[in-house]
Amino acid sequence: MIGTRLIAMSGGLSAFFLGLALLVYVIPNFVPEPSYSMGDAPGPQAFPRVLAWGFLILGGMDAIAVWLSCEATTWHKPEALGRLALVSAILLAALLATPYFGMVPVGIAMMITVTTLASGQRLVPSLLTAVLFAGAIYFIFVVVAGIPLPMGELWD
Amino acid sequence: MDHIALVLEHLSKIELLILLPLAVLGGMVIGAIPGLTSTMAVGVLLPFTLFLDPLTGVLILVGIGKGSLFGGSISAILMNVPGTPAAACTVIDGYPLAQKGQAGRAIETALWASFIGDLMSVVALVLLAGWLASFGQKFGPKEFFALILLSLTVIAALSQSGLLRGICGGMLGLLLGTVGLDLVNATPRFVFGSDNLAEGIPFLPLLIGLFALPDIIEHYMSKARDLKPHVIDKTRYTRADFRKTLPTILKGSAIGITMGAIPGIGATASTFISYAEAKRSSPDRAEFGKGALSGVAAAESANSGTKAATLIPLLALGVPGDVITAILLGAFYFHGLTPGPLLFQQNLPFIHALYIALFVSGFCILIFGYALKRWMTLIASVPRDLLYPPIVFLTIIGAYALSNTMFAVYTMFAFGVMGILLRRLRIPAPTVLIGFVLSELLEDSLRQALLISRGDVADLFQSPLALGLHAATVIVVTTVAYRAIRRSRFGKVGSAEAQE
Structure with missing residues (x-):
C-alpha cells in the first residue's frame, strides 16, 4: 500500500525535488549573475528562482494532499x-x-x-x-x- | 482597394489552393483512425509547413485540426472508439445508431453539425477577434503579465490532473522556456556548456517529443487491438432530421464557441456540456444513449464550434487556449508574425485572408465528408501497427529538417522520454507546452513592468485592469481548490459508506 501510495505521490515529490535541486545547485551554478548592475530590474536568476520556489511549495503540497487522500496507483505490468x-x-x-x-x-x-x-x-x-x-x-x-x-x- | 488586392494576393497562391483542401482531407483521415490524434499530426507536420508562406503554413495546421474534429466522429460512430478525445461524446449515440443499421445517417448528422458549428465559430471569430484586439491595445507590461498568469492558471486548473499538477506542468514549461541566452543581460541560463542550447530549447523537437512519441510508445505498451468497424449503410440524414436537430446544433455551436474562446476548456469539455444541455431540453430524453440523432448533433456541433473560437484569444491577445493553438503560436513566431493587437494593425490583409480561408475550409469538410463517405469504413480500419513506425520516421525527419543537425533529433527523443514520464507522474503535458510558449512573454512582461516601477512589486497591482485579472486568477484558484477539497472529503465519506 505504501509502495503504491509513493507512486501516486511521485508527481508532487518530483516537483518538490526539482525545486530543491534548482535552488541549491542548478541556479547558482548554471545561471550566472551579470557582473554589472541593471538598476532595479530583476536579474537572470530572479524568474527561475520564483519558479523553483513554486515547484518546492506546490510539489510539497501535492505530495501531502495525495498522502492524506490515500490515493494509490499502480505501475505498468x-x-x-x-x-x-x-x-x-x-x-x-x-x-x-x-x-x-x-x-x-x-x-x-x-x-x-x-x-x-x-x-x-x-x-x-x-x-x-x-x-x-x-x-x-x-x-x-x-x-x-x-x-x-x-x-x-x-x-x- | 489596396486592402482587397492584398487579401486576394494572399488567397490566390496556388500552394494554398491545393494544400488547404488536402490538409482538411488529411485531418479527416487522421481523425478517423483511432490512436492518431490531431495534436500528433499537427506536431509532426509543423516542420514541413515552415517552408511555405505564413498563411498557407498556418492554414494547413488549422485545416488538419478542423478536419480531425469531424474525422474523430467516424470511428466513434463506426467502431465505438472516439478517433479524437473530442469525439468521446459522439460515441454515446453514434455507435447505437450504427448498431441499428443507421451509420450513414449518423455520419451525415455529424457532418452537418460539424459544418454548421464550424461556420458559426468562424463568424464569432470575425466578429470578436478584432474587437478584443482593439481592447488589447490598452494592455501594458503589467496587464500582459496578469493576463498570461490568468490564462496559465485557468488552463492548469482545468487540466484533468488537478490544479497543483497543472500549475507544476505550466511552471515546468516556463522553466524550459528560460533555457538559453538571457536577452536582457546576455548571460547564458541552463546551457550546461552546450552551444546548441545557447539559442534555447528548440520548439519543434519539444513539441513532437512531448506529444507524438508518448502516444506511439503507449500503443506498443498497451498493445491495443484494432477493432473492426461497422459498414456504412445507405441511410440518409433527411430534411426532417435537419429540422429536428437544427435547434440542438445551433445551441451546441453557441456552447462550443463560448467554451472555445475561454483558454483551457477546449473541445472535449464543451461536447459534454452541449450533450447534457441537449438531453436536458429534449422531449425525447429517453432516446439519449440509445441512438438519438440530437445527441450526435449536440456533440459534433459543440466540438467544431470550439475550433475557430480558440483562435479569438490567440489572434487578438497572443494567448493560446489549448495545445493546437500553442502550436499555432509557435508557427506564427516561426514565420515572423506575433499574434496580438499589433498583428491587426500591421497585417490586417493577412487576418482577413485567414478569415476567408477558414470559411472555405468549413465547406471543404462538408464536400469531403460526402465524397469520403463510402471509404470511411476502410479508412477507420487501417492498422495502427503499420502506421506508427512511418510516423516515428517522419518525426525524426521533421526534427532533423529544421536545423539539419542530429541535436534536434536527440532533443526530440529526450522530450519523448519526458512526455512518457509526465504521463506516469500525471503532470499534464499540454500545460508544459503552453507554459513553454508563453515563458518569454511572461518573463519579459514581468521584467518590463518591474523596470518601469523601479522594482516595486506592488505596482503590478496598481492598474484596475491588472488588478481585475489578478482577482480573477485568485477566484479561479480558490474555486478549484475549494471544489477539490470538498470532493476529497465527500469522496472519503462516500467510500466509507460504501464499505459499511
Whole structure:
C-alpha cells in the first residue's frame, strides 16, 4: 500500500525535488549573475528562482494532499514494461546508428524491426510499407526540396 | 482597394489552393483512425509547413485540426472508439445508431453539425477577434503579465490532473522556456556548456517529443487491438432530421464557441456540456444513449464550434487556449508574425485572408465528408501497427529538417522520454507546452513592468485592469481548490459508506 501510495505521490515529490535541486545547485551554478548592475530590474536568476520556489511549495503540497487522500496507483505490468524496453532499445539503436549508416537505411531498418518485433506483423507488408515510405520521404526531401539527409559516414 | 488586392494576393497562391483542401482531407483521415490524434499530426507536420508562406503554413495546421474534429466522429460512430478525445461524446449515440443499421445517417448528422458549428465559430471569430484586439491595445507590461498568469492558471486548473499538477506542468514549461541566452543581460541560463542550447530549447523537437512519441510508445505498451468497424449503410440524414436537430446544433455551436474562446476548456469539455444541455431540453430524453440523432448533433456541433473560437484569444491577445493553438503560436513566431493587437494593425490583409480561408475550409469538410463517405469504413480500419513506425520516421525527419543537425533529433527523443514520464507522474503535458510558449512573454512582461516601477512589486497591482485579472486568477484558484477539497472529503465519506 505504501509502495503504491509513493507512486501516486511521485508527481508532487518530483516537483518538490526539482525545486530543491534548482535552488541549491542548478541556479547558482548554471545561471550566472551579470557582473554589472541593471538598476532595479530583476536579474537572470530572479524568474527561475520564483519558479523553483513554486515547484518546492506546490510539489510539497501535492505530495501531502495525495498522502492524506490515500490515493494509490499502480505501475505498468511487467510485459508492458518489456514492450516499452524493446521499442526504446530499437529507437535508441536507430539514433546511434544514424550518423554511421545514414537516415534512410536506418529508418527502413527501424520501421521493419518495430513492425515485426513489437507488433508481430508479417515481414512482407512491413518491408513494403517501410521501403515505400522511406523512398517517398527521400524523394520529397532530397530530390524535390533539396534538403540533404544524413547519408552516413559508412558510405562517404 | 489596396486592402482587397492584398487579401486576394494572399488567397490566390496556388500552394494554398491545393494544400488547404488536402490538409482538411488529411485531418479527416487522421481523425478517423483511432490512436492518431490531431495534436500528433499537427506536431509532426509543423516542420514541413515552415517552408511555405505564413498563411498557407498556418492554414494547413488549422485545416488538419478542423478536419480531425469531424474525422474523430467516424470511428466513434463506426467502431465505438472516439478517433479524437473530442469525439468521446459522439460515441454515446453514434455507435447505437450504427448498431441499428443507421451509420450513414449518423455520419451525415455529424457532418452537418460539424459544418454548421464550424461556420458559426468562424463568424464569432470575425466578429470578436478584432474587437478584443482593439481592447488589447490598452494592455501594458503589467496587464500582459496578469493576463498570461490568468490564462496559465485557468488552463492548469482545468487540466484533468488537478490544479497543483497543472500549475507544476505550466511552471515546468516556463522553466524550459528560460533555457538559453538571457536577452536582457546576455548571460547564458541552463546551457550546461552546450552551444546548441545557447539559442534555447528548440520548439519543434519539444513539441513532437512531448506529444507524438508518448502516444506511439503507449500503443506498443498497451498493445491495443484494432477493432473492426461497422459498414456504412445507405441511410440518409433527411430534411426532417435537419429540422429536428437544427435547434440542438445551433445551441451546441453557441456552447462550443463560448467554451472555445475561454483558454483551457477546449473541445472535449464543451461536447459534454452541449450533450447534457441537449438531453436536458429534449422531449425525447429517453432516446439519449440509445441512438438519438440530437445527441450526435449536440456533440459534433459543440466540438467544431470550439475550433475557430480558440483562435479569438490567440489572434487578438497572443494567448493560446489549448495545445493546437500553442502550436499555432509557435508557427506564427516561426514565420515572423506575433499574434496580438499589433498583428491587426500591421497585417490586417493577412487576418482577413485567414478569415476567408477558414470559411472555405468549413465547406471543404462538408464536400469531403460526402465524397469520403463510402471509404470511411476502410479508412477507420487501417492498422495502427503499420502506421506508427512511418510516423516515428517522419518525426525524426521533421526534427532533423529544421536545423539539419542530429541535436534536434536527440532533443526530440529526450522530450519523448519526458512526455512518457509526465504521463506516469500525471503532470499534464499540454500545460508544459503552453507554459513553454508563453515563458518569454511572461518573463519579459514581468521584467518590463518591474523596470518601469523601479522594482516595486506592488505596482503590478496598481492598474484596475491588472488588478481585475489578478482577482480573477485568485477566484479561479480558490474555486478549484475549494471544489477539490470538498470532493476529497465527500469522496472519503462516500467510500466509507460504501464499505459499511
